[in-house]
Amino acid sequence: MDKIKIFDTTLRDGEQSPGCSMTINEKIRVAKQLEMLNVDIIEAGFAIVSEGDFNSVKEISKAVKNPTVASLARATVKDIDTAFEAVKYAKNPRIHTFIATSDIHMMYKLKMSKQEVLQRAIDAVKYAKSYVNDVEFSAEDASRSDWDFLVEVYTAAINAGATTINVPDTVGFITPDEMYDMISYIKNNVPNIHKADISVHCHNDLGLAVANSLAAVKAGARQIECTINGIGERAGNAAMEEIVLGMKTRKDKYGGYTDIITEEIINSSRLVSEITNFNVQPNKAIVGSNAFLHESGIHQHGVINNSLTYEIIDPKSIGIVKSNIVLGKHSGHHAINKKLTELGITVSKNDIRPIFTNFKTYMDNNKEITDKELVELALQTIKQSKIQSI
Numbered sequence: 001m002d003k004i005k006i007f008d009t010t011l012r013d014g015e016q017s018p019g020c021s022m023t024i025n026e027k028i029r030v031a032k033q034l035e036m037l038n039v040d041i042i043e044a045g046f047a048i049v050s051e052g053d054f055n056s057v058k059e060i061s062k063a064v065k066n067p068t069v070a071s072l073a074r075a076t077v078k079d080i081d082t083a084f085e086a087v088k089y090a091k092n093p094r095i096h097t098f099i100a101t102s103d104i105h106m107m108y109k110l111k112m113s114k115q116e117v118l119q120r121a122i123d124a125v126k127y128a129k130s131y132v133n134d135v136e137f138s139a140e141d142a143s144r145s146d147w148d149f150l151v152e153v154y155t156a157a158i159n160a161g162a163t164t165i166n167v168p169d170t171v172g173f174i175t176p177d178e179m180y181d182m183i184s185y186i187k188n189n190v191p192n193i194h195k196a197d198i199s200v201h202c203h204n205d206l207g208l209a210v211a212n213s214l215a216a217v218k219a220g221a222r223q224i225e226c227t228i229n230g231i232g233e234r235a236g237n238a239a240m241e242e243i244v245l246g247m248k249t250r251k252d253k254y255g256g257y258t259d260i261i262t263e264e265i266i267n268s269s270r271l272v273s274e275i276t277n278f279n280v281q282p283n284k285a286i287v288g289s290n291a292f293l294h295e296s297g298i299h300q301h302g303v304i305n306n307s308l309t310y311e312i313i314d315p316k317s318i319g320i321v322k323s324n325i326v327l328g329k330h331s332g333h334h335a336i337n338k339k340l341t342e343l344g345i346t347v348s349k350n351d352i353r354p355i356f357t358n359f360k361t362y363m364d365n366n367k368e369i370t371d372k373e374l375v376e377l378a379l380q381t382i383k384q385s386k387i388q389s390i
Contacts, residue, residue: 004247004256005223006240007199008034009043010272011060012072013237014227020276024056030228031060033271037264039067039240043096043225046072047086048079057086061093068134070094075124084131095128098138098166101145101153114149121153122160129161138166138201143174147182151189158190164197164223165190169212172205172235176215183219199223202238204230209238214246217254228272229280229287241265241286241318249312266319286313292320300335327374329363332356336374343371345378355381 011027014020022030027044034042044060045053061069069090073079075097087093099110099121106112112120121137128135137157139150154165167183174182183200187193200216200223202209213224230239244260251257269287273280282290292315302309315321327339333356340347340355347355358381362369369377 001251001255001257002222004217004221004258005040005197005199006244006258006260007041007043007070007201007223007225008037008039008227008240009201009225009237010034010227010231010240011056012043012045013201013225013233014231014272014276015045016233017231017236017276017278020231020278022056022275024052024059026275027056028059028063030272030275031064033264033268034228035064035067036261037268038259038261040259041068041070041094041223043070043072044087048073048082054082054086057083058089061087061090065091068092068094070096070136073097073124073128075099075120077127080124080128080131083128087132092134093132094134094136095132096136096138096166097124097128098140098168099124100140101149102141103146104144105141118153118156122156125157125160125162133163135162136164136166136199137162138168138199140168141170142167143169143179143182144171147185150186154186154190154196155192158192158196162196164199165193166199166201166223166225167216167221168201168225169203169209170201172203172209174202174212175206175208176211179212180215180219183216183221187220197222199225201225203232204235204237207235209236210242210246213238213243214254217247217256222256228268229278229284231272231276231278239285241269245286245313245318262317263319286318298332300332300338327359327363327369328367329360331359331363339371339374340378343375345375347378347382351378351382351385354385 015022031042044057047054047057057071069087071083071087073083073095083095099117106117125135125137139153142150157165198221200213200221202212224243226238226240226243228240230236244258247254247256280288282288333352336356336359337347337352355378358377
């Protein structure tokens with residue numbers, strides 16, 4: 001299987017989520033956790049945006065040793081100069097430069113012709129290459145761009161020195177089958193593509209960011225750009241944890257692997273959530289608080305006997321060690337018995353039925369039950385059963 005690089009942009013695109021701004025110290029904490037997670041590239045920020053962003057990129061470049069540290073830069077001399085000044089302290093620096101290539105962006109935002117955009121891309125990559133060996137070029141809004149123009153731009157960017165060419169779905173427009181076809185087209189028609197990695201950067205406007213990223217891997221992409229918890233502009237970016245576990249769990253489908261230390265996923269998720277004050281929805285895949293919890297009695301019975309009945313991922317593999325059984329109105333007597341045993345209460349076969357009946361009555365009127373309340377309910381029920389049997 002091929003190695004798939006994980007390019008984490010939590011500190012750049014993720015921070016662009018409204019309300020997600022982080023201080024320098026907070027960014028350094030996240031960057032160090034990303035290093036613990038063993039991501040390949042950290043996009044530490046957009047250095048030209050502000051003095052604070054510049055200093056964040058610079059300090060992160062000094063703080064981490066193993067990951068490549070990148071700064072985003074528009075295809076301008078000033079942006080690239082500033083990006084280099086920020087990442088030059090990194091052991092492995094990267095400049096990530098971009099320009100839009102879709103007709104709508106070229107006409108209404110850039111007000112440039114295709115030829116002008118092509119030349120700007122060439123000049124930017126060459127200039128960035130004069131600073132660092134590792135240069136990434138992105139064709140912004142690639143998913144709405146003419147494919148033949150993309151081939152022309154990517155070919156020129158690689159000839160100019162780009163070591164990674166990125167295919168962004170900037171507005172979350174593309175579908176998985178279209179992504180597969182587009183990456184395949186680029187791979188088969190860019191003559192010098194063997195000299196660069198193909199990357200994708202997917203947004204989640206239609207809820208397809210992870211699916212599109214995995215389709216790209218299947219088609220030949222070897223770098224995925226993503227964020228912790230899927231944070232990012234508008235509806236967010238592709239969620240790193242979902243991509244990594246998707247490839248790990250279905251390696252038969254995607255044929256790639258990452259070097260992510262998955263046991264650090266839950267720590268990373270909680271840190272980003274704490275710092276940004278963005279709570280993860282309970283039913284969020286992989287890192288949601290309910291992602292590995294079972295309340296249904298049928299599910300609980302299955303998991304108690306063999307976790308594979310209802311869990312395709314071992315919770316411990318992402319750093320979760322607590323019990324996965326949650327007692328609620330849908331729980332069965334097997335789960336109640338197991339929970340009481342964990343709490344030090346041994347229940348006979350004759351006692352579990354009345355305890356179960358009283359538990360159901362309790363849960364019909366309450367949303368949850370604490371361990372203390374469950375123990376009290378069980379002991380009172382057993383006591384009552386003994387009185388009635390005398």
